[in-house]
Amino acid sequence: MGKIAVYCEIDNANNVLSDVSFELLSKARQMKFDAKKIDCEGNDFEVVAIAIGKTLDMESAKKAFSAGADYFTLIKDDCLELFSQTAYSLAFIEYFSANPCDIIIFPATSKGRIIAPRITTILDTGLVADCTGLELIERNGKIVLASTRPTFGAELMATIISKKNPQCATVRPKTFAADFWDIENSVSNSYFEYQLKYPINETRSRLLRTFLDKDSISDFAGAKIILAGGFGLYDGKNREYYDKLEKLAKKIGAKFGATRKVVDLNLVPKNCQIGQTGTTVLPELYVAFGISGAIQHMVGAKNSKKIIAINSDKDAEIFKYWVYSIVTHEKRFFIKIIKYFLK
Numbered sequence: 638m639g640k641i642a643v644y645c646e647i648d649n650a651n652n653v654l655s656d657v658s659f660e661l662l663s664k665a666r667q668m669k670f671d672a673k674k675i676d677c678e679g680n681d682f683e684v685v686a687i688a689i690g691k692t693l694d695m696e697s698a699k700k701a702f703s704a705g706a707d708y709f710t711l712i713k714d715d716c717l718e719l720f721s722q723t724a725y726s727l728a729f730i731e732y733f734s735a736n737p738c739d740i741i742i743f744p745a746t747s748k749g750r751i752i753a754p755r756i757t758t759i760l761d762t763g764l765v766a767d768c769t770g771l772e773l774i775e776r777n778g779k780i781v782l783a784s785t786r787p788t789f790g791a792e793l794m795a796t797i798i799s800k801k802n803p804q805c806a807t808v809r810p811k812t813f814a815a816d817f818w819d820i821e822n823s824v825s826n827s828y829f830e831y832q833l834k835y836p837i838n839e840t841r842s843r844l845l846r847t848f849l850d851k852d853s854i855s856d857f858a859g860a861k862i863i864l865a866g867g868f869g870l871y872d873g874k875n876r877e878y879y880d881k882l883e884k885l886a887k888k889i890g891a892k893f894g895a896t897r898k899v900v901d902l903n904l905v906p907k908n909c910q911i912g913q914t915g916t917t918v919l920p921e922l923y924v925a926f927g928i929s930g931a932i933q934h935m936v937g938a939k940n941s942k943k944i945i946a947i948n949s950d951k952d953a954e955i956f957k958y959w960v961y962s963i964v965t966h967e968k969r970f971f972i973k974i975i976k977y978f979l980k
């Protein structure tokens with residue numbers, strides 16, 4: 638049976654799994670089911686969740702099963718209490734050498750982005766970074782991972798197939814939705830703890846302390862509605878309309894986002910940027926004000942359940958996506974629109 642491993646990141650401060658773990662497990666489960674429909678040998682997969690740390694809250698492990706894990710392994714040791722790129726990578730390799738998998742999916746978080754290239758280099762395999770789509774397909778009589786990601790400055794989407802096992806990819810948070818299923822109460826048979834045989838106490842770098850830099854952190858977590866402003870809202874003088882949009886977002890319990898063009902002009906802080914080099918979001922409703930719909934922006938917003946786009950150009954790129962379209966030249970019109978939709 639084939640194995641899809643998902644590296645589940647532990648928030649060391651609270652000993653719980655980060656939300657992106659559940660998103661990736663849900664995607665892995667969906668791929669497992671889709672693979673069964675392919676008429677090809679080796680179309681049977683199981684999903685293995687792998688976490689690294691000293692301890693883990695058991696509720697979090699249960700949630701991983703409900704999101705899609707068939708098995709869960711916590712690689713544990715005292716030396717893994719705090720994140721260390723060397724220790725975590727070597728711990729993963731030690732476990733993996735005895736328990737190989739065909740596919741490994743890592744979160745493209747700051748920690749995931751550090752350990753995934755180290756692990757894949759040691760395993761002498763490839764890594765497709767920042768994927769926006771993952772699929773199992775048949776190629777030359779085998780089931781392989783097809784990873785899609787933006788390329789050439791995000792002008793094109795490329796689907797990449799790795800020639801070597803394990804086939805590895807990183808995926809940014811909020812690229813896929815987490816989906817929880819009812820599971821039986823007893824999952825203990827599928828939960829394992831792997832004690833490191835070769836603890837790593839000597840590393841070149843050591844984490845001394847962690848602190849939160851609030852200004853650099855995007856705050857779109859759990860956002861149901863996002864009001865995003867693009868360059869079309871700029872009046873050529875100041876950030877009046879962005880302030881208004883932000884105020885409106887606060888008032889209705891939504892989050893405020895923006896395009897990179899607006900961020901680069903210092904009209905809005907970087908942590909509001911949505912897109913390829915910003916944050917990927919997954920709200921119920923995404924309202925785009927004066928946003929042209931460049932692919933680099935849309936890769937971060939296109940999976941929103943509903944998109945309303947307001948633009949003065951009826952041929953704007955954003956209207957090519959599945960959106961509710963409103964064409965207007967009147968900037969103030971946007972406030973009326975929002976009030977209407979949220980009645």
Ligand SMILES: Cc1cc2nc3c(=O)[nH]c(=O)nc-3n(C[C@H](O)[C@H](O)[C@H](O)COP(=O)(O)OP(=O)(O)OC[C@H]3O[C@@H](n4cnc5c(N)ncnc54)[C@H](O)[C@@H]3O)c2cc1C
Pocket residue numbers: 790791866867868869870895896897898899910911912913914915916926927928929930931932933934937947948949950953965966967968
């Ligand atoms: C490697 C790379 C990475 C990038 N990463 C990102 C990213 O993460 N996020 C991101 O957003 N961009 C990113 N970009 C930039 C991206 O290519 C676009 O330049 C950017 O998204 C455009 O922003 P915009 O839609 O606000 O501006 P514009 O493209 O200038 O569009 C403004 C829109 O407003 C409309 N408009 C004008 N006046 C009005 C009005 N009165 N009422 C209504 N509509 C009006 C116009 O018709 C137009 O469609 C990246 C680019 C590169 C090369």
